[in-house]
Ligand SMILES: Nc1nc2c(ncn2[C@@H]2O[C@H](COP(=O)(O)OP(=O)(O)OP(=O)(O)O)[C@@H](O)[C@H]2O)c(=O)[nH]1
């Protein structure tokens with residue numbers, strides 16, 4: 061969707077446009093195609109619908125872009141400061157147009173401070189430091205530096221580093237498995253990570269979006285698995301909840317079976333192998349490993365190791381809403397060798413869920429202001 065912001069319309073002012081898109085890549089393509097080479101991004105914000113709309117639509121990005129008028133470029137040529145993030149970079153005689161000063165992430169500083177030619181060298185060197193300061197995972201930066209496709213990062217501007225890192229992460233993400241769910245799906249994970257909540261979200265999606273008729277089996281496996289909320293939710297959306305596997309009709313892709321399993325401590329290997337045997341007996345091919353994304357990386361790595369011992373096929377990340385920066389999750393997602401299936405972004409069982417893991421990860425790896433500068437750089441690059 062692309063809409064002209066009528067309030068900003070004026071002969072002398074740049075024209076503003078609002079785009080609502082599903083991904084960063086779509087935004088870049090749309091701006092180039094519809095608004096041309098001179099358009100630049102003013103802001104980027106993640107948006108979701110309200111109420112039921114929120115549940116039937118995946119999160120989107122709202123991008124405000126500006127197309128400068130003729131008078132605008134004259135102002136730039138005269139060296140005056142324009143009221144936008146990238147304009148600070150344009151006032152710097154020593155920088156190429158695609159460069160965005162790292163200092164421009166600090167809104168408290170004056171643009172003239174950034175223009176001092178003696179600082180050019182420092183601005184380049186500091187790009188990675190700024191990324192780390194903004195919450196980007198240091199271990200991930202070290203890992204990225206070893207990727208041959210990245211090349212040398214240390215002498216690039218912040219905008220170029222962001223662009224490169226984003227593209228490399230997206231490319232690597234696209235090489236992760238993309239297995240579809242089969243007709244029997246189990247959700248596995250340690251206690252309290254959000255398995256049952258995630259199951260409810262998947263069930264709502266199956267019923268209302270995919271128009272399927274799912275069934276649920278609640279496994280006890282010797283561990284108590286209280287089911288009040290799951291039972292009530294199944295009743296509300298018309299899904300049958302079974303407690304005994306021998307009573308279940310044969311599942312199919314139109315009537316898939318979802319299995320809720322009690323949480324098992326990551327140190328309880330005996331219980332995990334018992335679960336593995338039960339899943340084998342039930343012939344369950346799709347096994348979603350549910351992890352709490354807010355956990356420590358060491359714990360998450362251990363969960364993923366356990367998951368791979370249990371032949372997990374898909375990864376679901378919960379508590380995504382509680383993360384201020386998700387970049388620590390990249391190595392886990394890229395190296396797990398299983399399909400990154402979905403993220404849970406809150407407690408609302410009829411919403412707060414996205415199967416666009418790549419988009420969610422990109423949107424939560426870079427702070428909004430750095431992200432919008434990256435767009436500007438894409439734009440001109
Ligand atoms: N903020 C936030 N809370 C969540 C999310 N997913 C689940 N929760 C909350 O986490 C708590 C545990 O969720 P459950 O779904 O019961 O977790 P579980 O893994 O089934 O727990 P056990 O069956 O006891 O092992 C509940 O209070 C949920 O509301 C999420 O994505 N974000």
Ligand SMILES: [Mg+2]
Pocket residue numbers: 255256257321322323
């Ligand atoms: Mg549960």
